[in-house]
């Protein structure tokens with residue numbers, strides 16, 4: 746299903762031309778117009794999902810294997826020595842286009858690495874408490890009985 750006014754729906758379904766590196770019945774992989782490095786790719790599902798939480802599981806299950814294949818081709822084809830797989834969900838996580846997509850960013854020797862976070866400090870008890878909250882939320886999602 747496509748959504749009106751979604752730029753990635755139009756690109757994924759070929760209504761707007763793009764530098765395409767791969768296409769199958771579920772996906773189109775294009776080059777990002779504002780690349781973090783040479784060859785920065787975007788995996789676009791042809792179906793519109795806002796983000797990973799909305800995605801069909803069958804489509805979602807194909808994303809990682811495809812990202813691996815694209816990344817491998819960046820290494821053999823472009824001479825990248827590594828790559829990052831990045832996927833943003835929600836504006837607070839940096840998502841700017843609200844059609845699910847996966848970034849595959851080739852990295853080169855001597856080039857910049859992915860912007861990383863500054864590790865915080867959390868004691869074991871706090872980690873346990875946080876883990877419990879997420880575990881409970883998962884049970885609720887799955888409709889499990891919580892005891």
Ligand code: 5GP
Nearest residue numbers: 752763775776777778779833839840841842
């Ligand atoms: P996000 O921040 O949502 O994870 O990533 C959106 C990405 O899509 C950005 O890196 C941006 O450069 C790229 N982008 C946005 N619009 C277009 C477009 O029309 N064509 C292409 N090729 N890339 C786009």
Ligand code: ZN
Nearest residue numbers: 751754793844
């Ligand atoms: Zn869309």
